Amino acid sequence: MRPLLAFTGSRGDAQPGILLARALRERGHDVTVALAPNLVAFAHDHGIRAVPFGRDTAGLLAAQRTDHRFAGRDPRARLRALFELQRRGVPEQLEDLRALAPGHDVVVAGMAGEEAAESVARALGLPFAAVHFFPIQPNSAVPVVPARWASRLPGFVHRGGWSALARARAAALAPVLPTRPQSGRAATASSVAPAGTGPDPATTRIQAYDPALFPGVRRQLPGPFTGFLIDVDGFLTAAQSSADPTLPSAGDQTTALESWLDSGTAPIYVGFGSMDVGDPAAFVAMLRQVCARRGRRLLLASGWSTVAAGFEDAVAIVGQVDHARVLPRCVAAVHHGGAGTTAAALRAGVAQVICSVQADQPYWGQALQRLGLAVTIPAKQLTGERLDALLDRVSRPEVVLRAASYATTVATDGVERAADAIEALAGTPATADLHSAGRQS
Structure with missing residues (x-):
């Protein structure tokens, strides 16, 4: 299997991708790791070869801190600043991933940059997995407002709020993302338009957190639920x-x-x-x-x-x-x-x-x-x-x-379970079954 793992964002966003790449390589897969340019050296320092894609995320975070519109009183200016922030770096991500993705069997991304990676995967007819570190999909179990009083609101309010947030992000990204194919077949690397009709490639959202922290969410989101992608052996801080x-x-x-x-x-x-x-x-x-x-x-x-x-x-x-x-x-x-x-x-x-x-x-x-x-x-x-x-x-x-x-209840095999899910998505269930059986024995 040749997976492309594209994890942009902060170091906390990239670390699960590096851990996942390590696990997949230990299983014999030919993994390409794509990270924000400022995090490539971090991966190399830990023995994981990586290539840059998109923009430097440290620079993006700095630009956010210095944008005075976020602290201003004009709600329209704050909204414009938020929309612009959502779009920053996406065109560069698309360009780089279009060049990287051909020849791979599956594309995997974190929550940051998920839409760009999925767009490229769909254009090429590749299976796509997004690794969610938090239950961001519409649901009625997680309060949409992170405040104590919000837990008393009815569930339909939370589901409606999460749906509204998803539509708002889609609207923010619409000017820089290609139109999502209604039905997808493999397209050329230089095009994101569907080449014909046929079934969409398989897509999954790996829920990489402990659902016990959000009672009810396991019944509402399809999973798979893997638990946190924890650095069990200190690999990312090894000398x-x-x-x-x-x-x-x-x-x-x-x-x-x-x-x-x-x-x-x-x-x-x-x-x-x-x-x-x-x-x-x-x-x-x-x-x-x-x-x-x-x-x-x-x-x-x-x-x-x-x-x-x-x-x-x-x-x-x-x-x-x-x-x-x-x-x-x-x-x-x-x-x-x-x-x-x-x-x-x-x-x-x-x-x-x-x-x-x-x-x-x-x-x-x-x-x-x-x-x-x-x-x-x-x-x-x-x-x-x-x-x-x-x-x-x-x-x-x-x-x-x-x-x-x-x-005592925190699972420590989240990385392996996520690797299982990616193998199954790419059509290599035998390897996934082997590792699952090894954990259960």
Whole structure:
């Protein structure tokens, strides 16, 4: 099988694609991995060959932060800015995927860039799988508004809201996406129009999260449900050689972090991944004050921010951590609510403070708060006093015990199950059956 895996977006969007590529390659498949240009080196550093497609997502995120229309009072200007944001990079994605897709058996994409990848797959008559990290399809189980009061609304309101959001995104993308074929047959690589009539190629939406977090959603969405695509063995944070000999290698940082963890009490983990933390110096100062006031050490994973790495007795700042090894050694996890970090903290059995920034993050915050596994607040409202109060809430014994208990239910074979689904979609069920049987034995 020759699958094309196209995962754009932030590093959190790309990591599941890299894990999936690794699993498929270990099964003997000839995988092409396409990532945003700024994430290709990240894949290469972990032994996964990748090619660029679309635009640099770090640049797109920066452009979003500097667009003053999002903070303006004019709702029409905000709507225009949102529509333009949805379209950014899509023409480049289409152009690159049209060149990459011929010769492959199946196209797989994440939620970011899903429409462009599906358009190219349909034009070529290829099966298509989208990996959903959140239940974004219309349903009545997940509140359409990420707020506590929304859970009291009737289900038809949620389904109607999700449908309206899907139509709005389609309208935003319509100027840059080709017309969707009504019936598809293979087209040439340079054309997206159907060449004739015939059945549409197979399409599936892999639900790559724990449906137990959204009661009722399993009955409403077709699946398959695989569970979170978790980095079980720390593959994405494994020690790599530094390209710059003047900098400490990742292996050196890992050893230093292990020594730091061993040298004192369990810390509070803070990590915001690719998200903007505002003024980094002020952010770190606030975290230092909160942790000092609580008599706790601070472990900060700086992600894409410009916070300098370093180790002190009470504070450790690193670029990234192996969540599977580090989070179980922390007393709480403060983060942005990305699906990957949320899943890692759930698996580690650590209570969470989710400070959401955008996209699906506030939904994760509300879902976990409803189940008593976390508390949540928009990141823009975060202050030292509020963080201190939120940490008080997740430090209660009943929350700590609930988080530890939930960890025993988190499946860790999501990557393998997603690989099974892709094999089956591409018409190689024998391999999928073999791996499924191996897990059940």
